[in-house]
Amino acid sequence: MKKINSVLLMLLSLLFLSCGNPSSISENNNKEIKDLQYDDTLVINSELKKENNYLETNDFANKENSVPERNLKEKENISPDQEENSKVTSEMSGVKVMSIGDIYQNFQKTPQLFNIPANKDTMILCNEGTIVKIPANSFIIESTGKEVLNDLKISITEYYKISDVILANLSTKSGDDILETGGIINILVSSEGENCILKKEQEIEIGFPSKTIKEDMELFSGNWENDNIDWEPMQRPAIDMSSMMAQDVEFEIFTVIEQMPVFPGGDVALKKYLSENVKYTFSALENKIEGKVYLTFVIDEIGKISDIRILRGIDPGLDKVAFNIVKKMPNFMPGLQRGRTVPVQFNLPVEFSLEGVVLSNTFIAESKKNEEETKNIIVTYSDKKSTNKNSIFKEKLQKLSYDCDSAFANVLEMYDYYLSISPVVGWINLDRYYKKGFNMDNYTIRNELANEFSTKIIFNNSSIVLTKGSDNGNCTFYNMPMGVKVTLVAFQIINNEVLIAIKETNINRNVVDDLVYEPVTMTELKEKLRKFD
DSSP: OOOOOHHHHHHHHHHHHTTTOOOOOOSOTTOOGGGOOGGGOOEEETTTTTSOOOOOOOOOSOGGGOOOOOOTTOOTTOOHHHHHHOHHHHHTTTOOOOSHHHHHHHTOOOOEEEEEOTTSOEEEEOTTSOEEEEOTTOEEETTTOOBOOSOEEEEEEEEOSHHHHHHTTOOOEETTEEEEEEEEEEEEEEETTEEEEEOTTOOEEEEEEESSOOTTOEEEEEEEETTEEEEEEEEEEOEEHHHHHTSOOSSOOBSSOSBOOBOTTHHHHHHHHHHHHOOOOHHHHHTTOOEEEEEEEEEOTTSOEEEEEEEEOSOHHHHHHHHHHHHTOOOOBOEEETTEEEOEEEEEEEEEOOTTOOOOHHHHHHHHHHHHHHTTOOOOBOOOOOTTHHHHHHHHHHHHTTTOOSHHHHHHHHOEEEEEEESOOEEEEEEEEOOOOSOEEEEEEEOTTOSSEEEEEEETTSSOEEEEEOBTTEEEEEEEETTOEEEEEEEEEETTEEEEEEEEEEOOSSOBOOOOOEEOOHHHHHHHHHTTO
């Protein structure tokens, strides 16, 4: 086998060096969080080779990540009448639930905590299968910019189950775009009580476990504002490790390097080039199609573009236009890694919008001409994964680690993996854009009995959770796909009692005002939501 992607090779090397360490993966996906033994979580340092390495898991220093302890069985200061009138009060140690936010606070998930040396490459294996590789000397103190010299304290929280996503008040949306998640994690780093961030141009490697590999997955970073999270794309595509190992790679293609390729004239010139060349076809204009076409291509050592593929299209005609735009691009300034030019995988969105467009006779005539000129363009879409690649991948791993009876061996037997690289820590989401093709409109849920309530929309056949708080008794979700089968989950609080409504339906233009609420304890609430996992 010839050269393999450098990031992948490093990861596999560390996997091989991990032999002999006991397993730490929870065998029961429904196991209560409070029962997880985080001191059994395996952290493997590449320099320790076959020695067992259980690292101390002390309390994480960042107070924002701390989870208040609650004894759910405590009933002090609660009279029989209070217990009868409020099931919630009895389960929250006498703490009265005054807002929807208290529900999420009650279910705040306990993070996994690790102490690791700052000056050594370290591999972390988490309870739900996430693998995180942290390079040596990669963090600085956020407040001072000084390099971290003492041990790092790492906090990692995983959200793969739909119930965990709901109870953390997470949503899978990037701006107006709906996302299908492959897993959400929150990584916080501190040293000596100080928050830490990655150095400039430094990255961590993350392996996301999955039972089913899907195309077009990429990384997003999360930003919280007004108790809502929005996901911003990192332009970091996820690599299916099984497909990478199932083929001989002819040459090394980088996805993240020290100096990325540059369009002639820089980003300003690139935006100008796109704006001047984005043209509508008549059929797309007639159907008022808007959106972004996502493309990926390789920029080689001399800056030439090759291997153009569409990751996500919106319309056959507009896909051809976007493909042709990239095909006709001038050579880039090539990327540099360690002082030499290298081929780089590059992603680019091409946006089509009718905002501000005047549908004149000239514009319509140009769209017809453009459709005629592009009709013979042959577009290449992302390759479908072959069904036998996973078995080939595992066979090759087995040859690498034939004598390995380790946690990693057990994990790799359970899951396939996406390998991604992140330049930041914090909230990280592995997603792909939800493929549209539906009529889009607003969708409103109404509750005239409560000003404050929260509604979740769970897509029945996709890992999509959308959340919205109420505004004067209404929850309105914008730009929603009509006709899609979903389940509505709504919370409200009346007289210190939590009520939940669950309804399976189709998204439509009618206002939903017939949700039936029932009181639940916190235990009952969690059990109801587990059915979505």
